[in-house]
Structures are given as structure tokens and as C-alpha cells.
Amino acid sequence: MSTAFLEHVNVTVSDPEATAKRLHDWFGWKVRWKGDSLGGGTTYHIGNETSYIAAYTPPKATTPLSGDSYSHRGGLNHVAVVVDDLDAAEARIRAGGYVPHNHAAYEPGRRFYFEDDDGIEFEVVSYA
Known part of the structure; x- marks a missing residue:
């Protein structure tokens, strides 16, 4: 395969x-x-x-998705992006006025989440 x-x-x-x-x-x-x-x-x-x-x-014109995506079949829950430097990525995101949350360290990496202007949740993760 x-x-x-x-x-x-x-x-x-x-x-x-x-x-x-x-x-x-x-x-x-x-x-x-x-x-x-x-x-x-x-x-x-x-x-x-x-x-x-x-x-x-x-x-x-579009309308925002209402409700929790995790409770809707086919909902897009988040988009995960791997970066080399999590702290630098967080600084760039904060500089744009976005509020990172749900920081966590886990084996084998670290992560945080934030929502963009359209309510799309991003997970930013680093395995470095």
C-alpha cells in the first residue's frame, strides 16, 4: 500500500x-x-x-456556525499545525490580537489553541 x-x-x-x-x-x-x-x-x-x-x-453573505462543533456530526473541531518554535508562533498569534488558551505539555510535545476571526479553532503544536 x-x-x-x-x-x-x-x-x-x-x-x-x-x-x-x-x-x-x-x-x-x-x-x-x-x-x-x-x-x-x-x-x-x-x-x-x-x-x-x-x-x-x-x-x-455567510452566517457563523452556531453551537459546539464537537456535538455536530461532520463538525470541524480544529485544524492542527505543527511548528518548530511554539513560543515564537504564540508571540506572532498574540501580536495579532488573538488569545491562546488550553496550553498543555504532553508526551511528545507542547500545544495551545486559539480561534481565528471566523471562529475556526487552531491547535498549534511543537514536537521539538
Whole structure:
């Protein structure tokens, strides 16, 4: 059997260009592609050479997800990103006005969580 890996996740956001800027500021990711998308919407692919987040917005206004994603089948609970330097990543995220929480050290690494402008929860983890 060949090796499988996760290439991307696709999430609906309020402003894919702003999402791309935040992901660049936090993780150094680049826009791999941007353009017209499903139903007249716009998508940005933001990531590195092997994986990315597809940030999609439809042509009409969206509404925030209500309730706890963990209690909904198919809910996106969080997106985990591995970094080399957890403290430096946290400093960049805090500098943008975001509030990290749920810090934990566990074998084999350390982590924290935060929510972005669209309510998407990110887990930032380091195994260094």
C-alpha cells in the first residue's frame, strides 16, 4: 500500500484574502492559488509545497456556525499545525490580537489553541 497524506482541508470563511494574510503572518504560508470557485465564490489555497488550507467564500453573505462543533456530526473541531518554535508562533498569534488558551505539555510535545476571526479553532503544536 502506498503512503497517504492529507493534502488540504476546505473551509468557508468570511474573507479568504484576510485568512491568507493571517496564515502567512502566523505560519509563513504562501498563497499557492486563488481564483473563482464553486457557485461564483472565491477560494484561496494557502500553505506550503505539500499541504494547504482552501479558504472559500460564496458570493453571498455567510452566517457563523452556531453551537459546539464537537456535538455536530461532520463538525470541524480544529485544524492542527505543527511548528518548530511554539513560543515564537504564540508571540506572532498574540501580536495579532488573538488569545491562546488550553496550553498543555504532553508526551511528545507542547500545544495551545486559539480561534481565528471566523471562529475556526487552531491547535498549534511543537514536537521539538
